[in-house]
Amino acid sequence: MTKAAGPTVGIVANPLAGKDLRRLTSGATPVSDAVKIGAIRRAVVGAFEGGAERVLVSGDRARLGDRALAGFDPSGPVEVLEPHGWHTGRDSQLAAARFCELGVGAVIALGGDGTQRDVAKGWRNVPLVPLAVGTNNVFPSQLDATVAGFAAGAVVSGLGVAAEVAAQAKIIDITMESSGGSDIALVDVCLVRGAFVGARAVWESASVSEIVAAIAEPASVGLSAIAAAVAPVGRHEAGGVHVRLGCASRSVQHGRHIRAAVMPGSYSDISIEHCEKLRFDQLVTLRGPGVLTLDGEREIVLARGERAEVTVNSNGPQVIDVGAAVAAAQRRRYPVGPAVASG
Template sequence: MTATVGVIANPIAGKDIRRLVSFASPVSDMAKIGIIRRAVVGAVEGGAQRLLITDDRRALGMRAIDNLSLDAEVVFLDAPPYDSGMNSQNAAAAFQEEGVGAVIVLGGDGTHRDVVKGWRNAPLMAVSTGTNNVFPRQVEATIAGQAAGVVASREPPIHEVADQAKVIDVELDDGEAEQALVDLALVDESFTGSRAVWTGQRLREMVAAIAERATVGLSCIASRVAPTTRHQAGGVHVTFGDGERFRIPIAPGLYSEVEISSWRRLHLNESVEISGPGVLSFDGERDLVLPRGRSALVTVSHDGPWVIDIEKAMSLECGEAR
């Protein structure tokens, strides 16, 4: 089978309101183009023979490969005329059908969530270009791309080179299903608006699958009471109200006070019901209005995407340490 690597780059990652309300840095198109360029060069170096790249209104992918002489076939996927998370979701679904061996995702937590909505068990090379990134790590795109190329071309058993991630499944009472990768929160708001959550004062309830202390954002809140790594089974359920107070970095350079009234650890596949009114925030982005009387069943499972470990993948290329 032709060794195929998919590339999904979110053009709007790193440009939201947190550049105004916190000290988050902007991520320009030129920065993203550079990252894509380095990733695809690395992927071909790692053995990719075919690259599937999401197109977008910014033509980031096309501009990234401009003037590159790549020893690989390059195919672009169409995109809608406006920015939408559906773009990443549809691309991921198409990649699955095309038998892509590894997907390089350039974005933040929200972008990775969209990808997983399209292909739940995708083999992901998660590269951070967003704002509060917990799921993707800060890695150099060149070597991330090469690791993806190695995985796609050598086709090792995925569990040998990747760790399966947790997923927060959200089942709405109207039958709709949603997912988050890091945290799911109920926020005291009526609109999704500018999407970001940048104050702890309006939080009502949250479930975190990843609650690591070295993070910024909602995930960090849960880490103060029940640290839970991405590799650990289960999650944490937190309710806010009168109780213990913490100051947490809710966005880059921005601290906010939160008051936790109760918390408990969630076993794997244990469900908790969250009821409206409010807005559900998925991985730090307000995305769904939950009116009064409506509820959602929230479950942390461990059957999500496979996150490629660069060290393990590159050991196939370079050999084990001597």
């Protein structure tokens, strides 16, 4: 596939989003492939309506893109990338990197916090429309894919100028002191007790010992909701927050006790021993043993004595404000003329 010719929108659809173990242990409803296929179709319609001349869709083993195009007659060319075959978040990461290489102007990502993180791993400053289709949906927005597609199409066509309708999101950088390896998160990094990854999703708040959050908003559900209860930090607010948890069974004199919605349909008792607002680039060291979760999923095992250095930074994805992009496009398409006298 050659570099994109003309305004092009990319769509990443994660077939695993909204299907992890938390769907079995909480009140959340699994998100079916049919829901994602419908969202892809609506996003394609919106993208062409917004001015895109071409749409690329990520490939995967579930063939979401191919199934979305079956019996569907879009108003412009739509291509599905060759799947990488991992059937993990790496597929979304590689698709985003490929979109960058091909000159895609905006990406719509269908998934939860984990999917958005995978996209940002593949393309750190991606011009992104994040759509909530996962279990934890702190970073992405609950919007219909039709208008999300329109907003992306408007940005790539110039009807909605990216500099006017997009804002750079925060990002959390993680560096392993011993190996020098690195990773990222968009919402939170947590140190949980244990020594294995296993089922990647975290659903027991009692296992969490520390949280570093870039976004800790009171209306969120997930581990960042713990931080939001004691030191809220908005997604557009500078810096982040560091929270150290205690044992919920200890006396209240040893800490501050709260309840937070750590999963859909579930509140948990939490003991807070320490919380601190963080500046951009302020270093937090998380020490093993334990497992680091990135945006709610276990990723990195820390042996005893191993340390990870964590900072909240300002140079994450360029998140497109859908409402602002649609409004800008409509103003350019339908400029307001002189008032028409009535009567």
